[in-house]
Amino acid sequence: MIHITIEDRNGDRQPLEIPEGISLSLMEVLKASDYPIQATCGGMALCATCHVAVLEGADALPPVNDAEGDLLDTLPDADTDSRLACQLRVDETMQGAIFRIRAE
Amino acid sequence: MITTDICIIGAGPVGLFAVFEAGLLKMRCHLIDALPQVGGQLSEIYPQKPIYDIPGFPDVKAQTLVDNLMEQIAPFHPSFTLGERVESLERQPDGSFHITTNEQTVVHCQVVVIAGGLGCFEPRKPDIAGLEQFEGKGVAYMVKNPELLRDRRVVLAGGGDSALDWTVFLADIAREVTLIHRSDSFRGAPDSAEKVFELAKDGRINLILQSNISSVSGNGHLQEVTITAKDKTVTNLATDHLIPLFGLTPKLGPIADWGLQIDKSAIAVDTVDYSTNVERIYAIGDINTYPGKLKLILCGFHEAALMCQSAFKYVYPDQKLSFKYTTVNGVPTF
Numbered sequence: 001m002i003h004i005t006i007e008d009r010n011g012d013r014q015p016l017e018i019p020e021g022i023s024l025s026l027m028e029v030l031k032a033s034d035y036p037i038q039a040t041c042g043g044m045a046l047c048a049t050c051h052v053a054v055l056e057g058a059d060a061l062p063p064v065n066d067a068e069g070d071l072l073d074t075l076p077d078a079d080t081d082s083r084l085a086c087q088l089r090v091d092e093t094m095q096g097a098i099f100r101i102r103a104e
Numbered sequence: 105m106i107t108t109d110i111c112i113i114g115a116g117p118v119g120l121f122a123v124f125e126a127g128l129l130k131m132r133c134h135l136i137d138a139l140p141q142v143g144g145q146l147s148e149i150y151p152q153k154p155i156y157d158i159p160g161f162p163d164v165k166a167q168t169l170v171d172n173l174m175e176q177i178a179p180f181h182p183s184f185t186l187g188e189r190v191e192s193l194e195r196q197p198d199g200s201f202h203i204t205t206n207e208q209t210v211v212h213c214q215v216v217v218i219a220g221g222l223g224c225f226e227p228r229k230p231d232i233a234g235l236e237q238f239e240g241k242g243v244a245y246m247v248k249n250p251e252l253l254r255d256r257r258v259v260l261a262g263g264g265d266s267a268l269d270w271t272v273f274l275a276d277i278a279r280e281v282t283l284i285h286r287s288d289s290f291r292g293a294p295d296s297a298e299k300v301f302e303l304a305k306d307g308r309i310n311l312i313l314q315s316n317i318s319s320v321s322g323n324g325h326l327q328e329v330t331i332t333a334k335d336k337t338v339t340n341l342a343t344d345h346l347i348p349l350f351g352l353t354p355k356l357g358p359i360a361d362w363g364l365q366i367d368k369s370a371i372a373v374d375t376v377d378y379s380t381n382v383e384r385i386y387a388i389g390d391i392n393t394y395p396g397k398l399k400l401i402l403c404g405f406h407e408a409a410l411m412c413q414s415a416f417k418y419v420y421p422d423q424k425l426s427f428k429y430t431t432v433n434g435v436p437t438f
Contacts, residue, residue: 078286
């Protein structure tokens, strides 16, 4: 099991357990867990409606790819801890990480 | 005025295939798309990417699929309005519609089919206090005519390619150019970033890094922006123009105001015929939603076929629809 923690826009934290080898992005897992993520573009790093902040565990995650970086760069409210959930595979690199949902 | 049977909003793969299904039922189509070319996301975003889940095509390049669809619908002579965005919809006494674009193109149609995909891409607006009241009064989200900025003071905000490119371009035109970026580096094209740093070093532009615009003020017209740095230092800067360039984000746009039932930025439809809650308006493809919805091109094709069977009654109210296979009947052109 991969254990992560999600902080919603109200600051409430909930643990989330995801089976290993599930081959889903964090965006897909958040949507499936009924978090209010719009994911308008369906995971193509176009809309930023799955913008999250990595509060803990950022270093273990794979680096920002070009499509993700280009979009994050255009966001007015992105920060150094910003990622797009659609570009993050849920796997062991995420073990113990804490994510805050940023996008409206 | 353009007169047609079905007006399709969105010329992506699903909108294009709807022309074919409509054509089999002798319904004419006119398509409107905000992009300057047909194909929607396929042509605009990933023309060279392969698609693996189109039935009968083990793999097909996105642009090839669009080209093939255009060939497939050619016998039905669809007409197009490209590079224009649909603004308003007006119901006529007989139930038909007048659709008007931002360029004042008017289409008269019996049925409206929204095949708008992600929606249309609109500038992303930053969260800056007071920003909206100065839109059109010093604040703009794109540079339409750089000549209007000649000898003026211009503040640009953003860190992407367009922010860099416009900074370089306007350095020669405007009286004073300031670029504000929240980080201290740029991911955009290295050439443009280097040029911007050079211009700053030569004193030809002001480059303010690690900072954001926190508020704007003025008296009827923009006069000043307030800049808050990462270290919380606050400075005010007098300016005539502010151009926030934070990329584009897909939005439903004016369609959201047509009285349609919207669920999480998608249009709710009845899966019997993909009709919306407004009579004679259908929504197909990625823009609609229903229980079990899958955003797949092949699902959009299916939706297009069923939609046409239902729309027929509005185009030919006195005729009975009889379903015919193309293998039996061929493709009856008009």
